Amino acid sequence: MSILLETTGLQVRYGIVEALPDIHLAVEAGRIATLIGPNGAGKSTLLNALMGALLKPGTSRGAVRFAGEDIGALTAPQRCERGLCLVPETRELFGSMPVEDNLVLGAYLHRKRRDRRSADDLEKVYALFPRLKERRQQEARTLSGGERQMLALGRALMARPKLLMLDEPSLGLAPRIVGEMFQVIAKLPDDGISVLLVEQNARAALRVAHHGHVLENGRITLEGPAADLRDNPRVIDTYLGLS
């Protein structure tokens, strides 16, 4: 397996707070990696740093390589153009625009491409999420939480990512919708899309992922095949509960 994304010595500071002191992380091509950990551990910070999306320049240091290229100096849109895309926890949809315009903008903004392939991509997204097709003329702000998350994921897929980073895709969703969402995520590698998944729902994340990392207090304290983490007593105690 080849490494698609790799970071060494990644540091993030917010003023005097060292959110991530020294992160070394590698994500393999064709796989789903997950990052689990408690609130405030630095999971979103890590995704934002990998995306080049931290608000203040200079808050992040360290090397980031993606598909064999040093992308450390690139902006978030430039990283997305190369195939590294993020669905943030905030979803960031265009609320007053219809569902379909949000999807088309996903292709346009990130790839500057409005060719026929976008129409094919749109049909693919509608095949994954038939509910979005039914609601394609509806304003995004009127969608339910689950539909908004489907739209955010669908819009990111329109940019044809090589690696999709998902920040808490199950947040606030009903259990049935969480199941649907994870089924879609599980199939992404079949379409050549690798995944880095940040989740509070450790049980679901470790079920869908091939590899897992535990982030605590800004440090990766445990990593390994997801199946091993599922059986690890400390992971069971802290993140999986008794059931």
Ligand code: ATP
């Ligand atoms: P959650 O699961 O609750 O979303 P998380 O693991 O994603 O948590 P982060 O949001 O990355 O954690 O936050 C890591 C730490 O950095 C927290 O202590 C948070 O308060 C702090 N932090 C995050 N963003 C900023 C910011 N813009 N300015 C200052 N501190 C920040």
